[in-house]
Amino acid sequence: MMKRILLLLWIVLPVQAAPLPPWSLGYDPARDPAADGREAIALAKASDRYVLIELGGDWCVWCRKLDRFLEANPDLRARLHRQFVLLKVNVSEENDNADFLAGLPRFAGYPHAFVADGEGRIRQSQDPSEWLEDGRYSRTRFRAFLDRWRTDAQTASRP
Numbered sequence: 061m062m063k064r065i066l067l068l069l070w071i072v073l074p075v076q077a078a079p080l081p082p083w084s085l086g087y088d089p090a091r092d093p094a095a096d097g098r099e100a101i102a103l104a105k106a107s108d109r110y111v112l113i114e115l116g117g118d119w120c121v122w123c124r125k126l127d128r129f130l131e132a133n134p135d136l137r138a139r140l141h142r143q144f145v146l147l148k149v150n151v152s153e154e155n156d157n158a159d160f161l162a163g164l165p166r167f168a169g170y171p172h173a174f175v176a177d178g179e180g181r182i183r184q185s186q187d188p189s190e191w192l193e194d195g196r197y198s199r200t201r202f203r204a205f206l207d208r209w210r211t212d213a214q215t216a217s218r219p
Contacts, residue, residue, distance in 0.1 A: 080141065080146070081096075081099065081100075081103070083096035083099070083100065083147055083148060084141075084145070084146040084147065084148060085148070086118070086148060087116055087117045087118055087123070087148050087149070087150035087151075087152070088148075088150055089117075089150045089152055089154040089155035090155075091150065093147070093149040093150075093157050093160040094159070094160055096147055096149075097111075097113070097147055097160070097180070100113075100145045100146075100147040101145075101176065101178060101179070101180045103145045104144075104145040104176075104177070104178045105178030105179070107145070108178070108211050109142075109143055109144055109145050109178075109211065110143065110144050110145070110175050110176065110177060110178070110183070110209055110211070111144065111145045111146075111147055111175070111176040111177075111178075111180075112140070112144040112145070112146050112147065112173055112174075112175060113147045113149060113164075113173060113174040113175075113176060114146060114147065114148045114149065114171060114172075114173050115149050115151050115161070115167075115170060115171060115172045115173070115174075116148070116149075116150075116151065116170045116171035116172070117150050117151055117152040117170065118152070119152055120170045120171055122170070122171055122188070122189075123170060123171045125196075125197065126171060126188060126191075126197060129196075129197035129202075133199060133202075136199060136202055136203065136206070139203075139206055140206065143206055143209060143210060143211070144175075144209070151170060164182065165182060165185050167185055167187070168187065169187075171188050172185070172186070172187060172188070173185075173186040173187075173188055174186065175209060184209075186205070190205075191205060
């Protein structure tokens with residue numbers, strides 16, 4: 061019975077008491093992704109989460125579809141923020157953030173995601189098209205991605 065109560069609390073409790081940092085909310089060409097990245101790594105380390113570096117921009121159709129998918133699936137959005145510190149990095153004509161991108165492994169297109177640990181090491185390059193099924197973002201595929209990236213503490217706390 062206690063495990064069921066804990067599971068219910070784990071599902072319905074808010075992701076975090078504090079609002080999300082500005083670099084988690086959108087692609088802002090005025091932001092400094094190196095400075096934001098240092099803050100994201102520090103927060104990830106302090107909160108036993110990974111950093112999900114999401115590269116894209118407001119111009120990117122699939123970036124907007126991914127945002128709408130997460131808005132339409134609040135349980136997955138909440139779980140994403142429980143497991144990751146989200147760092148959105150703008151890549152656009154206005155600011156291509158070339159210096160920041162030069163420090164990342166090569167990738168094919170946008171959106172693109174990288175999983176980093178609390179030390180800032182890139183652990184995975186993730187093409188979000190792998191979360192698609194029949195041309196739409198898939199709950200099952202996104203959940204499988206989240207399942208792969210639980211920290212030891214998150215796994216132990218799940219009933």
